[in-house]
Amino acid sequence: MKRAGPAFSLLIPLLLLVLVLAAIPWLIGEYYVNLASQILIAAIFASSLNLLVGYGGLTSLGHAVYLGMSAYISAWLSLRMGLGHAVTAPAALILTTLMGCFFGWISLRASGLGFMMLTLALSQVVWGLGYRWVAVTNGDNGLSGLTRPALFGLNLDGSSAFYWFVLVVTLVVLYAVYRFIHSPFGASLRGTRDQPRRMSALGFDVWAIRWFTFVASSFLGAVAGLLYVYFHKFIHPSLMSITVSAEALLSVLAGGAGTFAGPLVGAALVLILKNVASAYIERWNMLLGIVFVLIVTFVPAGLVPGVASLVKKLRRSKP
Numbered sequence: 001m002k003r004a005g006p007a008f009s010l011l012i013p014l015l016l017l018v019l020v021l022a023a024i025p026w027l028i029g030e031y032y033v034n035l036a037s038q039i040l041i042a043a044i045f046a047s048s049l050n051l052l053v054g055y056g057g058l059t060s061l062g063h064a065v066y067l068g069m070s071a072y073i074s075a076w077l078s079l080r081m082g083l084g085h086a087v088t089a090p091a092a093l094i095l096t097t098l099m100g101c102f103f104g105w106i107s108l109r110a111s112g113l114g115f116m117m118l119t120l121a122l123s124q125v126v127w128g129l130g131y132r133w134v135a136v137t138n139g140d141n142g143l144s145g146l147t148r149p150a151l152f153g154l155n156l157d158g159s160s161a162f163y164w165f166v167l168v169v170t171l172v173v174l175y176a177v178y179r180f181i182h183s184p185f186g187a188s189l190r191g192t193r194d195q196p197r198r199m200s201a202l203g204f205d206v207w208a209i210r211w212f213t214f215v216a217s218s219f220l221g222a223v224a225g226l227l228y229v230y231f232h233k234f235i236h237p238s239l240m241s242i243t244v245s246a247e248a249l250l251s252v253l254a255g256g257a258g259t260f261a262g263p264l265v266g267a268a269l270v271l272i273l274k275n276v277a278s279a280y281i282e283r284w285n286m287l288l289g290i291v292f293v294l295i296v297t298f299v300p301a302g303l304v305p306g307v308a309s310l311v312k313k314l315r316r317s318k319p
Contacts, residue, residue, distance in 0.1 A: 018171065021036075021167055022164065022167065024036055024163065025159070025160035025163055025164070030159045033159045033160060033163050034159050034163075034231075035271065035272075035275055035276075036163060037159070037162060037163045037166045037231055038231065038271055038275070039267060039268050039271045039272075040163075040166045040167060040170045040227075041166060041170075041224055041227045041228055041231065042224075042248075042251065042267035042268075042270065042271050043170060043174075043263060043264045043267040043268070044169070044170055044173050044174075044220060044223060044224040044227070045063075045067055045220075045221060045224035045248050045267070046248050046251040046252050046255070046263035046264070046266060046267040047173065047174065047177050047220065047263045047264070048063070048066075048177075048217045048218075048219075048220030048221045048223075048224065049063045049217065049221070049248045049249065049251075049252055049263070050252045050257060050258070050262065050263045051177070051180070051181075051189075051213055051216060051217045051220070052213060052214060052217050053249065053252050053253075053257050053258075054252060054256075054257035054258035054259065054262070054263075055181055055186065055189050055190055055193065055213070055258055056189055056192065056193055056210055056213050056214075057192070057193035057194075058111075058115055058210060058213075058214070059115070059116045059249070060107075060115075060116065060119040060245070060249075061116050061117075061119055061120040061123070061242060061245050061246070061249065062103075062119035062120050062121075062122055062123025062124070062242075062245055063119070063123075063217070063221055063245050063248055063249075064123060064239065064240050064241065064242070064244035064245040064248065065099075065103075065122065065123040065126045065127070065240050065245075066096050066099070066100060066217075066218045066221030066222050066225060067221050067222075067224055067225040067228060067239060067240070067244065068126070068127075068130065068225060068235070068237070068239040068240030068244075069092075069095075069096045069099060069126065069222070069225065069240070070092045070093065070096040070221070070222035070223075070224075070225030070226055070229075071092075071225040071226065071228055071229035071235045071239060072130070072136075072137060072143070072235055073088070073091060073092040073095050073096065074088045074089060074091075074092040074225075074226055074229055075143040075146050075229055075235045076136060076137075076143065077091055077092070078146060078147070079143060079145065079146070085147075085149035086149075089149070089226055092222060092225070092226055093219065093222045093223065093226070096218060096219070096221070096222035096225065097215060097218055097219045097222060099218070100214060100215050100217070100218025100219065100221075100222075101211075101215050101218075103119070103122050103214075103218070104210075104211050104214030104215055104218070105211065106118060106122065107119050107122065107214070108207060108210055108211055108214065120242065120245075123240060123242070123245065124242070126240055127237060127240040127241055127242075130237030130240055131237045137237060139237070140236075140237070142234055142235055142236035142237070143234065143235050144233070144234045145233070146229060146230075146233040146234065146235070147233065148162065148230045148233070149230065151165065156230070162230070162231065166227055166231075169223070169227060173220060173223060174260075174264075177220070177260070178260060180216065181260065185209070185212075188204055188209055189209055189210075189213055190258075191204070192204070192206045192209050192210060225239075247270055247274075248267075250266070250270060250288075250292060251263055251266035251267040251269070251270045252266055253266070253292075253296075253302060254266040254269055254270070254291075254292055254295050254302060254303060255267070255269070255302050255303055255304055256301060256302025256303060256304035256305045256306075257302060259302065259304045259305060261304050262302050262303070262304040262305070265303050265304055266302070266303070269291070269303070270288065273287060273288050273291065274288070
């Protein structure tokens with residue numbers, strides 16, 4: 001009798017996890033349902049950044065620009081042009097991805113620290129425009145009065161309905177990310193991270209692989225931006241600030257860069273500390289810094305790799 005393969009052995013726990021996530025609106029109050037929606041959105045955003053940081057070895061400090069641009073494009077087309085979500089959503093995704101194509105072409109002219117500073121500089125230009133271009137962005141007042149889409153007649157204004165919508169989108173995105181990183185292209189991307197010169201000598205176009213990953217990452221960041229503006233029904237230039245990019249980077253590093261589940265765990269940790277701890281501690285960001293220092297000190301690879309390593313040690317110690 002054949003033993004179940006590793007993929008099949010994980011199928012039942014994954015299905016149970018999905019069922020538990022789907023049942024959350026019946027298990028907890030509305031505040032925590034909304035918090036769960038925010039965690040899922042943050043998980044998509046962190047996973048998009050993880051493609052660059054974890055699998056491509058490219059640290060970006062300007063990833064929030066794709067989150068903000070997607071939200072702003074959708075909001076502006078809806079409020080100023082009077083277009084429906086069927087038009088604004090694809091337009092936001094396409095235009096933000098095109099911007100990612102251009103920014104990636106510029107940023108990948110450098111590597112290492114140079115790449116990181118270019119991503120930061122480009123994002124700061126857009127962030128500054130968000131504050132100064134008042135005719136389009138309404139400046140520091142932001143854009144409000146936005147609505148959520150109605151899919152197949154389903155009203156998403158309720159917290160539970162919107163949570164299920166975000167959960168479905170998150171599962172689709174995570175499946176796409178999983179297929180991406182476990183594809184031959186994902187293997188070549190990890191090769192450019194570990195041995196770029198050897199990959200180039202073998203005939204791989206390192207720049208093109210990194211650029212395509214940059215574009216895919218910006219597209220997923222745009223997806224998170226759409227969900228963000230649907231959730232809040234409001235958009236402010238601060239969404240494109242370095243603080244938001246740093247929180248996403250912190251989520252990736254704390255959870256475990258280069259792992260599939262790491263950004264999900266890290267995003268949940270950051271959002272819980274940000275929303276729950278801030279209700280009891282005035283300087284919650286100091287607590288976040290302390291937690292990050294502890295993670296780097298005791299599990300430098302991140303929480304997910306650290307827990308996995310601990311489980312392996314416990315299994316080996318058993319007689």
